[in-house]
Amino acid sequence: MGVRGLQGFVGSFCPHICTVVNLREMAECHRKQHSSSPPTIVVDAMCCLRYWYTPESWVCGGQWREYMGALRTFVQAFEEAGIRLVFFFDGMVERDKRGEWVKRRHKNSRDVARIFHHLKSHGEQPGRHMFFIPTGLAVFTRLALKALGQETHCSLQEADYEVAERGLWEGCLGILGEDTDYLIYNTCPYLSIRELCLDTLDTVQLSREKLCESLQLAVADLPLLACLLGNDIVPESLFESFRYRCLSTHSAASKDLRRRGGTVLAVADHIAQVLRVHQGEKALEELLPLGPHTALFYKGVASYLLPGQISPWLSHAPKTVVAPDKQTTSMLTDLQPQRGAPLVSDPEALQVARAHHVQGECYLVYNIMCSGEIECSNTLEDELDQALPSQAFVYRPVRQRVYALLLGAGEGGSWDLATDGRGAKEVKEWFVYAGNPLKDPDLVRPLPVSIPGGVPSLKTLWLTQEPGVRALRYEVLLACFNLSSMQEDLRAVEGPFRALCCLLVYLFLQVDTLCLEDLHALIAQALCLQGKSMAHLVDLQLERIDPRAVQLASLLLRGLTTLVFVNSACGFPLNVNDFMPWNIFDGKLFHQKYLQSERGYAVEALLEQNRAWLACFQSLKAAVVKACLKESRRIGSRQPWGMPHTGPRARQQTSSGCSPQGQPWREQGPGSRQYAHEQRRKYSRPLGRPSDPQ
Incomplete structure (x- = not known):
């Protein structure tokens, strides 16, 4: 930075x-x-x-x-x-x-x-x-x-x-x-x-x-210095030879060429003693080895100018220059970074999305509507053991349905998004996962959202206050997770845990390698957290750290951020506090329950003998198991068949990369399960970029 x-x-x-x-x-x-x-x-x-x-x-x-x-x-x-x-x-x-x-x-x-x-x-x-x-x-x-x-x-x-x-x-x-x-x-x-x-x-x-004062520069010279040294816009390598020449001719700095500080002094001296001498006589590109990077360099200098400020180094910038991509760029009108033109035709909806974005109330929604491009940084995922698939793939179907909601399906389900030339609507995803060199974004097509009566417009979801719209927002949210069929089952789940229940159902449908012990640990930690003080959580000690549990925790947390995304896209049908991690997740507590569950602790032991939590545990588990059975997904156990869960005992030694049936996730595709109305497909090549950008 x-x-x-x-x-x-x-x-x-x-x-x-x-x-x-x-x-x-x-x-x-x-x-x-x-x-x-x-x-x-x-x-x-x-x-x-x-x-x-x-x-x-x-x-x-x-x-x-x-x-x-x-x-x-x-x-x-x-x-x-x-x-x-x-x-x-x-x-x-x-x-x-x-x-x-x-x-x-x-x-x-x-x-x-x-x-x-x-x-x-x-x-x-x-x-x-x-x-x-x-x-x-x-x-x-x-x-x-x-x-x-x-x-x-x-x-x-x-x-x-x-x-x-x-x-x-x-x-x-x-x-x-x-x-x-x-x-x-x-x-x-x-x-x-x-x-x-x-x-x-x-x-x-x-x-x-x-x-x-130390560099003998004016404040207005600092943007020029920053770009010659290298910053987030101008790559450090661009002026490497130039800096070395400055360093080799600067007497104070040349005493120790290896000292990075000497480079700063040498470049500042060049600005003060050489460039400033010719300021006003020659354009900056005549004094510096800008070559084909002129546009990028001027944009870098201009990026530091706040509204109303000018730079003496830009006064002679050419009106047009050839940019690095060989396209002609207007320098005086395009020095500040620009975003792409909006992708949606409804300016009112776009304005609402912009307001929510600026106020920090939504997540990714405006980026998709404005530029059709999003990114997601690194997650704690083990590239060498992909028994659990990358979160980039697990939650992609959800994102694809939200793309359809935001970009394509208005009243009547008609599409108005510009296509890629082949009739396909695509969003650019920059997501980190194993084998992705990030040279180009993944081009991801929206998936249709199935809603009885048709997909409502964004204005209906975001602006309408009529009775029944809140229920409609909730219906759309479930549809984005492709869980419309479990709306009635969720009524039996205590209010604050419904969001968690939705996420768990989706996860266990998507990832075949998740087992009953995982489900028990995830539910037990959420319930036990309700009775824990901060001091207790701070003092909690773990006997060891399991790499799979680390990755599973990260997968769940990415699911919670996905809930934030979907909830804001649907007009906030859920109370966001219900699925904030400080209310339903603690890393050490989950890890403790994970280790206990894999050793065969009984449910009562996982719940610390608290009978008040047992009923809620059973309703959450029943909702998840029932929803999965509807899709022919049986949640198996890693424990030996027929052995009761009566307390702690040694875990059955099985490969972490295998499902309960013994089939490695890699051979099953990316551990994802598509639903009845969608074509079953594999993202293919878990260690590389997907051949199918969907």
């Missing part, structure tokens, strides 16, 4: 630009000078996730109640100081930054592989140096902050730009984050989340003015 090498340079060469400040004192000073506006800090939430996630356990799926407590403590500390917080989350990936996004995903995949190697070798969680944020952390953090009454937004472009813009617009105390791009933007002060002491509200402020 940010400018390559700048963080290290500041620490080694310019520590004086870092000043310890007290946010409580800054707020008091602001109140004296601006009595009409509260002191405000804009928070780059994506930079803060690692700071906020303080629970010791992370590999089992996340300690969500403990995490919710940490967020509450964070918010309360600022409320007590009278400081208003405004949180921003990334709402999309800009096209210019897709390459950097892919690069990070590949790095994360290597990190995930190391985590699973450690789990298999040691049976315990790796140290914090291998920390990987729990699945869905960004989505659930946004919803948690909204539940805590905080102002929360999703960006319409890269979040750092909107953070910097909001900070400048409101005259905020500062931007709280951990991204050197905030030293480049000409906005309010940059405050470090990494250095924040919550008890005292002391942190470090990094001064861009002092940085400029």
Whole structure:
């Protein structure tokens, strides 16, 4: 993230630009000078996730109640100081930054592989140096902050730009984050989340003015410096030879060519001593080896300009240049990142989706309607043991039906989405799974949604308040999971657990390798969680960590984020709090129940002898088993046939890659089960990209 090498340079060469400040004192000073506006800090939430996630356990799926407590403590500390917080989350990936996004995903995949190697070798969680944020952390953090009454937004472009813009617009105390791009933007002060002491509200402020003094540059030169060093738009490799030439001719830096800080000094000196001499006489492309990357470079410089700001380095930019893809680009009208034209014809529905997106109330809906493109980052999935299929495939049929709902099926079921030239409507999916090089997106076609009477319009689902529409929204949600037939059975399930029940039915229909012990563990942990204090969950100790349980926990959490997606697309028929992880999932508790269940603990033992939970357990289990039997899916046991579940005993030694019937998942396709009205198909080649993009 940010400018390559700048963080290290500041620490080694310019520590004086870092000043310890007290946010409580800054707020008091602001109140004296601006009595009409509260002191405000804009928070780059994506930079803060690692700071906020303080629970010791992370590999089992996340300690969500403990995490919710940490967020509450964070918010309360600022409320007590009278400081208003405004949180921003990334709402999309800009096209210019897709390459950097892919690069990070590949790095994360290597990190995930190391985590699973450690789990298999040691049976315990790796140290914090291998920390990987729990699945869905960004989505659930946004919803948690909204539940805590905080102002929360999703960006319409890269979040750092909107953070910097909001900070400048409101005259905020500062931007709280951990991204050197905030030293480049000409906005309010940059405050470090990494250095924040919550008890005292002391942190470090990094001064861009002092940085400029050290580099003998003006603030307006910083975007040029950032692009020559490399950032998320301009690849670091683009100016590698140029930087080396600067370094070799710069006397102060050439004493140690290997020091990254020397490169920053050398490039800054070149800007000050060479480029500025010719400023106004020659265009920048005559002074730098831009070649075919001119458009990309100018876009990178312009990406740091907030509304109303200009750059002396863009005043002589050509009106048109040849872009890297050989297409002519208008530089003065297309310097800022652009999104594709909307894919739907109903502007009112699109406007509603946009409003929900900006307010952080929905997930993926606006991205699909606006550009037909979505992405999903890494999940804790074991690429070497695909006994459980990737979440990218498990939840794809659900996404495909939502695509139809959002893009194609209006009143009467008519299609109005532009086609790919072959008559097919496709959404671009950038999902991480084993064997996917992410060179191109998967092109995924919508699947029809089956609703008696036809699929309602988005305006009906989102805007109509007539009686019966809430029931219709719920019906559409079940149809997106292809579970319309179990609507009556769900009535027997206690309200807060209906969403979980839907998800479990879908999972067990899709994944043939899930067994009765898995079902018992998933239900038991959700019920037992209701009676656990945070202190009890913190103190819970596990005898070992099972890699399959780690992956199953991640699969469930991706299911919960999928529920967020479907629920928002259908007009929010479900109470979102019912399926937030801090209410129905705890990583360590699930892992404990998983280990107990595979050793043969009786249901009463799994439920800790609590008879009050037994009836709810039986109704949940019955609903799942009955729904699966309707689709000829029998949930088998890993336990030896005929042996009672009377208590703990050794697990039957079977391959983790086998179903209860002994057939490996790979030989059954991707562990997915399509339903009666759909053609049965396999996604094929679990270790590679699917040959069929559906």
